[in-house]
């Protein structure tokens with residue numbers, strides 16, 4: 001693993017928060033160049049956003065948009081990756097969530113790197129997948 005400093009010096013590891021998801025990255029998660037596949041990170045971001053949305057809506061939610069996804073630094077096999085979430089906006093049927101991803105390096109000193117940042121919009125839906133107001137249950 002190359003030597004690195006925190007690629008995002010402005011950001012601080014949110015040590016006082018509990019992540020929505022935390023997992024160790026395994027060899028099965030790699031891409032063709034040996035680092036962690038971006039799609040793996042995106043899948044966890046999606047799940048983390050849904051977990052945050054469920055704080056506001058107990059029923060089904062689906063992802064309508066993932067935008068402004070910045071991959072700031074690579075993630076390596078063995079890293080412990082934490083997905084921190086924050087609700088940005090609650091609309092009539094939608095919930096917009098900020099997801100901040102931090103990787104604790106397993107090899108190379110255990111330092112934290114701010115690896116990815118994303119905004120995800122989830123929509124509350126009924127059993128026909130039609131939007132319903134946040135906080136209601138389908139009739």
Ligand SMILES: CC(C)(COP(=O)(O)OP(=O)(O)OC[C@H]1O[C@@H](n2cnc3c(N)ncnc32)[C@H](O)[C@@H]1OP(=O)(O)O)[C@@H](O)C(=O)NCCC(=O)NCCS
Nearest residue numbers: 062063064065090091092093094095121123125129130131
């Ligand atoms: C999510 C879905 C039900 C929304 O249906 P829709 O007909 O677009 O519904 P609406 O136009 O009423 O929008 C619903 C809410 O989503 C928001 N929204 C719609 N498109 C959006 C987009 N591209 N980005 C952000 N928000 C969006 C709307 O602003 C609205 O929010 P509000 O009620 O809080 O104001 C529909 O697009 C869908 O089924 N998408 C597929 C979802 C899915 O399968 N996700 C898994 C990934 S494959």
